[in-house]
Amino acid sequence: MPDFTESTPCWYILHTYSGYEAMVKDSLQRLIENNNLQDQIFDVKIPMETTIEEKNGKRKLVERKLLPCYVFIKMIYSNQLWYWVTNTRGVTGFVGPQGRPIPMKEAEIRKMRLEEVVENVDFAVGEKISIDAGPLEGFDGVIKELNIPAQKALVSVELFGRTTDVEVEFIQIRKIDE
Numbered sequence: 001m002p003d004f005t006e007s008t009p010c011w012y013i014l015h016t017y018s019g020y021e022a023m024v025k026d027s028l029q030r031l032i033e034n035n036n037l038q039d040q041i042f043d044v045k046i047p048m049e050t051t052i053e054e055k056n057g058k059r060k061l062v063e064r065k066l067l068p069c070y071v072f073i074k075m076i077y078s079n080q081l082w083y084w085v086t087n088t089r090g091v092t093g094f095v096g097p098q099g100r101p102i103p104m105k106e107a108e109i110r111k112m113r114l115e116e117v118v119e120n121v122d123f124a125v126g127e128k129i130s131i132d133a134g135p136l137e138g139f140d141g142v143i144k145e146l147n148i149p150a151q152k153a154l155v156s157v158e159l160f161g162r163t164t165d166v167e168v169e170f171i172q173i174r175k176i177d178e
Contacts, residue, residue: 007076009042010103011114013095014071020090021046024071027088040081043074047112050135059160061135070095072114077101113171121148121170129155133172140176141166 016024028044031037047066052059071091075081082101086093094101109115123129123143131139141157144165151170156163 012101015092024090041075045072128176129173
């Protein structure tokens with residue numbers, strides 16, 4: 001069993017009732033604000049993926065939960081925080097033996113895309129790029145805007161016969177050498 005006495009923040013998995021993920025995230029963010037827990041709970045995420053859905057002959061981009069019924073929380077574990085988090089409406093408990101959390105491994109964090117940082121950003125506005133991951137994989141586009149703190153780029157791609165601006169993460173794109 002991992003040592004929970006260390007003071008480094010780790011990612012943990014919460015199990016929630018179906019459809020309660022957003023409410024749990026909002027409730028946890030209110031808990032953080034109301035109790036000044038910013039130095040103990042650092043992030044709460046619901047992993048999402050963007051998919052293309054066709055309805056009534058029209059296609060559109062739709063956000064879907066990657067893992068329904070799960071919310072990810074980065075915190076410094078303590079019994080008091082365990083009590084507050086597990087008593088949040090919609091939370092059924094932490095994922096782990098007897099409801100006690102087990103920190104996620106570094107590989108799991110990267111795979112779930114909870115924390116990915118591109119350190120050397122060598123993109124520039126106006127550059128041609130190729131999208132190598134996600135629902136728009138295989139599309140080429142031109143960078144219109146860069147948001148370095150969020151690690152995202154606004155890219156103009158041709159989608160369904162029209163030029164459309166989409167937001168993609170730096171980790172999903174690469175420069176096209178001309």
